[in-house]
Amino acid sequence: MSLFDRINGNQMNMQQLRQDPIGMAQKAGYNIPENLANNPQAMVQHLIQTGQISNPMLQKIMPMIQRLGK
Secondary structure (H helix, E strand, O other), X not given: OOHHHHHHOOOOOHHHHHHOHHHHXXXXXXXXXXXXXXXXXXXXXXXXXXXXXXXXXXXXXHHHHHHHOO
């Protein structure tokens, strides 16, 4: 189960992701530079550009990214 599935499935606290987005992503096996920690859109762009997530996954995580920005 991916990080995004666990968050959307309420098995993980959204607040944890807000507090440590890079750490949570790393635990899920993603590689995101520390300088992107405060920019959810840049984090997603990095994951796409480096081939770490696919277009279907992008569609799945966009609602979560939007919630992070609030």
